[in-house]
Every structure is written in C-alpha cells, then in structure tokens.
Amino acid sequence: MKRLQQTFDRCRQQKRAALVGYMCAGHPSQQLTLPVLDEMVASGVDIIEIGVPFSDPMADGPVIQRASEQAIDNGMNMQGVLAVAKQFRAVHPDVPVVLMGYLNPLLRFGTQRFIETATASGVDGVLLVDLPVEEGRELRLSLQQAQIAPIMLVAPTTGVTRVAQVVDSAAGFVYFISVKGITGSGRLDVDDVQSRVEQLKDTTGLPVAVGFGVSTPEQAGALAQVADGVVVGSALVAAIDGAGTEVDARAAVRATMKPLADALGKVH
Amino acid sequence: MPYTLPDAEGHFGEFGGIYVAETLIPALRELQECYLQCRNDQNFQAELDADYQDYIGRPSPIYLAQRLTAQVGGANIWLKREDLNHTGAHKINNTVGQALVAKRMGKTRLIAETGAGQHGVASATVAARLGLECVVYMGETDIQRQAINVFRMRLLGAKVVPVTSGSKTLKDALNEALRDWVTNVDNTFYIIGTVAGPHPYPMMVRDFNAVIGREARQQMLERCGKLPDAVVACVGGGSNAIGLFHPFIDDDEVAMYGVEAAGHGLNTDEHAASLVAGRPGVLHGNRTYILDDEAGQIRETHSISAGLDYPGVGPEHAWLKDSGRANYVGIDDDEALAAFHQLTRAEGIMPALESSHAVAYALKLAKQLGPDKDILVNLSGRGDKDVHTVAEIEGIEV
Ligand SMILES: Cc1ncc(COP(=O)(O)O)c(C=O)c1O
Numbered sequence: 001m002k003r004l005q006q007t008f009d010r011c012r013q014q015k016r017a018a019l020v021g022y023m024c025a026g027h028p029s030q031q032l033t034l035p036v037l038d039e040m041v042a043s044g045v046d047i048i049e050i051g052v053p054f055s056d057p058m059a060d061g062p063v064i065q066r067a068s069e070q071a072i073d074n075g076m077n078m079q080g081v082l083a084v085a086k087q088f089r090a091v092h093p094d095v096p097v098v099l100m101g102y103l104n105p106l107l108r109f110g111t112q113r114f115i116e117t118a119t120a121s122g123v124d125g126v127l128l129v130d131l132p133v134e135e136g137r138e139l140r141l142s143l144q145q146a147q148i149a150p151i152m153l154v155a156p157t158t159g160v161t162r163v164a165q166v167v168d169s170a171a172g173f174v175y176f177i178s179v180k181g182i183t184g185s186g187r188l189d190v191d192d193v194q195s196r197v198e199q200l201k202d203t204t205g206l207p208v209a210v211g212f213g214v215s216t217p218e219q220a221g222a223l224a225q226v227a228d229g230v231v232v233g234s235a236l237v238a239a240i241d242g243a244g245t246e247v248d249a250r251a252a253v254r255a256t257m258k259p260l261a262d263a264l265g266k267v268h
Numbered sequence: 269m270p271y272t273l274p275d276a277e278g279h280f281g282e283f284g285g286i287y288v289a290e291t292l293i294p295a296l297r298e299l300q301e302c303y304l305q306c307r308n309d310q311n312f313q314a315e316l317d318a319d320y321q322d323y324i325g326r327p328s329p330i331y332l333a334q335r336l337t338a339q340v341g342g343a344n345i346w347l348k349r350e351d352l353n354h355t356g357a358h359k360i361n362n363t364v365g366q367a368l369v370a371k372r373m374g375k376t377r378l379i380a381e382t383g384a385g386q387h388g389v390a391s392a393t394v395a396a397r398l399g400l401e402c403v404v405y406m407g408e409t410d411i412q413r414q415a416i417n418v419f420r421m422r423l424l425g426a427k428v429v430p431v432t433s434g435s436k437t438l439k440d441a442l443n444e445a446l447r448d449w450v451t452n453v454d455n456t457f458y459i460i461g462t463v464a465g466p467h468p469y470p471m472m473v474r475d476f477n478a479v480i481g482r483e484a485r486q487q488m489l490e491r492c493g494k495l496p497d498a499v500v501a502c503v504g505g506g507s508n509a510i511g512l513f514h515p516f517i518d519d520d521e522v523a524m525y526g527v528e529a530a531g532h533g534l535n536t537d538e539h540a541a542s543l544v545a546g547r548p549g550v551l552h553g554n555r556t557y558i559l560d561d562e563a564g565q566i567r568e569t570h571s572i573s574a575g576l577d578y579p580g581v582g583p584e585h586a587w588l589k590d591s592g593r594a595n596y597v598g599i600d601d602d603e604a605l606a607a608f609h610q611l612t613r614a615e616g617i618m619p620a621l622e623s624s625h626a627v628a629y630a631l632k633l634a635k636q637l638g639p640d641k642d643i644l645v646n647l648s649g650r651g652d653k654d655v656h657t658v659a660e661i662e663g664i665e666v
Binding site for chain 1: 277285286287288289290291292293294295433434439440443446447450451453454549550551552553558560562563564565566
C-alpha cells in the first residue's frame with residue numbers, strides 16, 4: 001500500500017500522471033510473464049496490474065478473455081500469480097503491484113491464505129471486479145489490516161451519493177471506468193471522462209486512475225491532464241499476444257508502452 | 269414465521285447478493301426499484317394475470333398419470349402441465365413478466381441468453397408481441413444442438429448471436445449477455461432466463477414462476493382435499509423448481525425434491541449437479557453452489573438436456589439445501605431417457621428431456637412412498653424440441 005502512495009506522490013511532484021499497465025499472468029506463456037513485467041517497468045510503467053485469469057471474466061472484452069483462457073490452459077492459477085508477484089518483487093522492490101481479477105479463484109484459494117501469501121509476495125493492492133461495495137466488507141477490512149489496498153471501481157453510471165460510499169471503502173487509488181462497457185471497448189469519450197474525473201476528485205482524497213478502452217498516446221495524454229493515473233490493458237495484451245520469444249515479447253511491450261509513457265511526460 | 273427471503277440486498281442467508289462490476293450496479297438498483305413498484309401495483313398484477321390467462325393459456329392443469337402410477341405401483345403421480353403453455357415450457361411465465369417490467373421502464377431493446385433455446389424462444393416471443401428489438405446470445409455448441417429453436421427465434425424476428433468464448437454453452441452466453449448489458453445499459457433490458465444472476469433476478473424470476481406452485485397448491489386441494497406429500501422438479505438454474513416449491517415452503521408436511529442432471533454419473537466430471545456435487549462459490553453475480561476446479565475456474569458441465577447443462581444454480585436453492593427444507597438429488601442421462609420413453613408410452617405425453625429428470629426421480633419416489641400418497645411433478649416443458657437429440661443418441665435417422 002505504501003508503495004502505491006509513494007508512486008503517486010512522486011508522479012505528482014513530477015507533475016505527471018502515473019502509467020498503470022495491465023497484463024494477464026500466464027499470457028502469452030508462463031515463461032514470458034516475468035520478462036513482460038520487467039519490460040513494462042523498463043518502458044516506463046509506474047504501477048503494475050497483474051491479471052489473475054478466470055474462466056468467466058464477465059467484465060472483460062474479447063482480448064482479455066482470450067488471454068485469460070490461454071493463461072488457464074498454460075496452467076496459471078492463483079498460486080502461480082502470487083509466485084510471479086514474489087519474483088517480480090525481488091527484482092523491483094519499489095514498483096507497486098496490484099492484482100486484478102474475479103472473486104471465485106480467490107475464495108477457492110482461501111481468503112486468509114491469500115492475504116498471507118500476498119503480503120509475503122509484496123502485493124500492494126487488490127481489485128476484484130465482481131465485488132462491489134455491497135459485498136465483501138470483511139474481506140476489504142482484512143486486506144486493509146494487512147496493508148493491502150482494496151481498490152474500488154467507479155463507473156460512468158455511478159451516481160453521486162453512491163460515489164461517496166464507494167470511495168469510502170477504497171484505499172490506494174480509485175479506478176474510474178472510462179466507458180460504459182467492457183475492457184478494450186472502443187467508445188472512449190475523452191471530454192466526458194475528463195469532467196467525470198474532475199467531479200470524482202472533488203469527493204475523494206485518493207488518487208484517481210482511469211482505464212477501460214485507453215489505447216493511444218493521444219487518449220492517455222488527454223486523460224492525464226485530469227487523472228492521477230492512466231491504465232492501459234487490452235492494447236498491451238493484444239500486442240504481446242502470440243509473442244513466442246523473450247525478444248519478441250519485450251519488443252512488443254516496449255513498442256506499446258513507451259509512447260504511452262512519453263505521452264504522460266515520463267522522463268526516462 | 270412465514271418465509272420472506274430474500275432480504276433487501278438479495279441475500280438468502282449466506283447466498284445470493286449482487287456480485288457484479290460497478291457499471292451494472294446502478295442498472296440493477298433501478299430494476300429493483302421498478303420491480304418492487306410493479307410487485308405492489310394492482311394494475312401491473314392485473315396486466316400480468318391477463319397475460320397469464322389469454323397469452324400463455326393459464327392456469328395449466330394438473331393431471332393424474334394413472335397408467336404411469338399403475339406401472340410403478342406406488343404413490344399417485346400428478347403432473348403439473350407446464351408443457352401446455354404457449355411456446356411449450358414454463359419459461360414464458362418469466363418472459364411475459366419481465367417484458368411488462370421492461371415496458372414500464374421504457375426500454376426498447378431486449379437481450380437474453382439461452383441454452384436449450386427455450387428461454388430464447390420465449391424472449392423472442394414477447395419481443396415480437398411488444399414490437400421490441402431482441403438479441404439472443406447462444407453458445408456455438410448449443411446452436412448446433414438446437415437448430416430448430418434457433419430457426420424459431422429468427423422467425424420471431426430475433427437476432428441470434430453465436431458465443432464462441434469459453435465452453436461455448438449457456439454459461440458463456442450469460443457472460444456475453446452481461447457484457448452487452450454493461451455496454452447498452454441505457455436502452456436495454458436483460459431478461460435472465462432462470463433464478464440465477466445478481467439481485468433482483470433470482471427473486472423476480474421466482475415471483476413470475478411462482479404462479480406454478482400457487483395454482484398447483486389450489487388444484488391439489490380441490491382434487492385431493494389435501495396437499496401433495498411431495499413435490500418434484502428438475503433443476504438447471506432452478507426457475508421451474510422454485511416456481512413450484514415457493515408456495516409450499518411454509519407447508520412443512522410437503523417434502524420438496526429438486527432433481528439435478530447427473531449426466532454420465534456423479535462419480536465422473538461429466539454432470540451438471542451443482543447442489544449435489546458442487547460447493548459454495550461465486551458465479552454470474554451471486555453466491556451459490558457451483559461446479560469449479562481446485563483453482564476456482566468454472567468447470568464444463570454435461571447433461572443430455574441442454575437446459576440443465578449449467579455449472580451454477582439459483583441461490584435460493586442453495587439456501588433451501590443448507591437449511592434442509594428441500595432435498596436435491598441426481599438423475600443421470602440414461603435414467604432421464606428411460607423416463608422420457610416411459611411417460612411418452614404410458615400417457616401420450618412427451619416430456620422435455622429436462623422434465624424427464626423430474627419424472628425419473630418421481631418414479632423412484634413413488635415406489636418408496638407407496639400407495640395412498642401423492643407426488644406432484646412439474647412437467648416443465650414438452651419434448652418436441654428434443655426428438656432430434658433422442659433420435660441421434662439412439663442412432664436413428666429421422
Ligand atoms: C423445459 C425446461 N425445463 C427446465 C429447464 C431448466 O431451467 P430451470 O431450472 O430454470 O427451470 C429448461 C431450460 O431450458 C427447460 O427448457
């Protein structure tokens with residue numbers, strides 16, 4: 001949790017938004033997962049989101065669905081994801097790691113066991129797509145106690161009174177979903193999102209990151225004018241899909257993420 | 269104390285709830301509010317009753333299956349004839365109700381998921397009647413298995429979208445419908461076809477199907493002067509079963525049996541018996557019994573009947589199981605197929621393969637209970653849609 005705060009503080013001092021990059025653990029393969037994460041950092045990603053693959057990712061578009069299926073076929077599971085996080089942490093002591101996924105694999109792993117292993121693996125935050133503020137209060141409290149931030153989603157459809165409730169149960173940062181739709185959707189309306197994010201920042205002291213449907217440096221640059229963080233997922237997942245070697249995978253990560261980092265004004 | 273579940277947040281004890289992405293929550297809240305208004309509105313209920321009667325053909329009769337009863341030599345077997353409904357199954361009870369809610373909410377586009385195609389047909393039917401756009405999501409595998417129903421939906425003006433993700437069956441169609449709804453939530457109403465999904469769906473779909481149990485309870489009292497000793501229904505997502513069970517929950521003397529698809533056997537991985545062989549987890553917006561692997565990935569299921577081929581089950585059944593009020597059992601493919609033939613030959617009533625599971629268990633139960641007892645079986649649908657499946661399994665060219 002501390003690493004998240006430090007990263008957003010540092011970015012604020014540098015007068016820029018943080019670049020948040022998402023990849024799905026186990027995609028395109030188990031062996032390439034760590035090199036992809038490593039290259040994300042080298043290409044300017046400030047915060048790492050590791051997707052925990054799930055068979056029924058109902059909030060994800062086709063790109064992440066397919067990556068998820070492939071990752072499961074490759075044998076990735078919660079234990080594997082936490083092992084990846086731990087290995088990443090050993091090499092990158094200061095880069096925040098957020099796990100993003102759905103509730104059932106976590107329940108099956110065991111809540112207590114998850115919190116202990118995630119703590120030992122240096123996980124900073126957890127975003128459970130299908131756990132809204134109505135459910136999972138105890139889980140969020142246990143995460144907070146372990147210094148793992150429960151990251152909450154705010155959608156374009158979330159009304160004013162509800163926003164207050166949602167941000168109240170969040171820590172680390174608030175994730176604003178930039179489209180009415182699923183990940184990788186092509187309907188991003190930057191002007192509209194900018195005004196929603198400004199409103200959101202009036203109701204919370206937490207940093208606000210924006211994601212879902214962000215793929216180009218232009219979009220990222222425009223959103224960065226108001227948001228504290230910009231999340232890019234499907235574009236990166238699509239770029240590394242099919243990469244067979246470490247060289248290919250690293251090149252694909254760099255080609256996708258570096259222009260985005262540049263657009264946010266990251267000094268390399 | 270009378271039975272009043274779910275609570276205001278859609279919980280049946282530890283089950284149910286609202287486990288979906290934030291984008292959908294406001295839509296679910298709006299639906300919940302509107303539905304609760306409808307529920308307390310006499311005009312809405314009058315409109316619904318009129319549709320039940322004039323459009324669906326309700327009440328559906330109960331029928332004493334005398335030859336079948338004699339063949340078993342045990343308890344009387346009564347059939348609640350949902351197979352006689354318009355479109356051939358109980359599914360229309362729900363789609364007629366949800367369509368009325370959609371109309372009240374001013375939605376212009378209906379979407380639905382379907383497995384066997386029965387719910388897709390029932391949704392396309394009400395969409396045609398109201399002149400609304402209709403999109404039905406259906407797994408690619410199911411589209412191949414249920415070609416006739418796909419054609420029926422298209423005749424009714426619906427667009428059938430093949431789903432190619434995951435196992436390409438009902439659960440994936442449900443994911444895809446949820447994705448559509450998240451994207452088009454402003455003008456779109458999602459008609460879920462069973463008592464699964466996030467709150468308020470399990471409650472709303474139950475309420476629209478509870479007409480089955482209300483009628484049957486009254487009809488049994490009129491015909492036998494007493495309530496049945498047991499009620500039996502097949503359980504896929506659980507809508508026809510909860511529709512039958514719900515009005516009997518406070519009648520302690522009525523035993524309740526939900527029959528799940530044991531497929532190739534409960535000792536294999538190829539079945540769809542979430543309550544009998546699964547464990548609590550979270551799928552499709554609610555906490556319930558599910559079939560998943562040790563990593564928490566949802567498993568592929570198998571049943572001879574596409575309508576029971578689902579790895580989850582409505583949360584109210586999870587509650588009824590854990591509270592001990594209802595019993596859940598499995599019937600395998602072979603037993604269901606045998607019951608399909610037996611009922612067809614004994615009574616001239618060809619049941620859906622889904623309903624055949626309930627019939628198969630009722631045959632066992634009738635023997636156990638013995639004469640002078642009464643068993644009421646929900647004949648949830650008719651078997652016309654399944655004749656190709658039966659022919660194929662038995663190696664017969666039609
Ligand atoms: C005739 C019939 N019975 C039962 C079912 C199973 O659904 P549920 O368990 O929701 O009643 C179906 C589903 O397609 C069906 O068509």
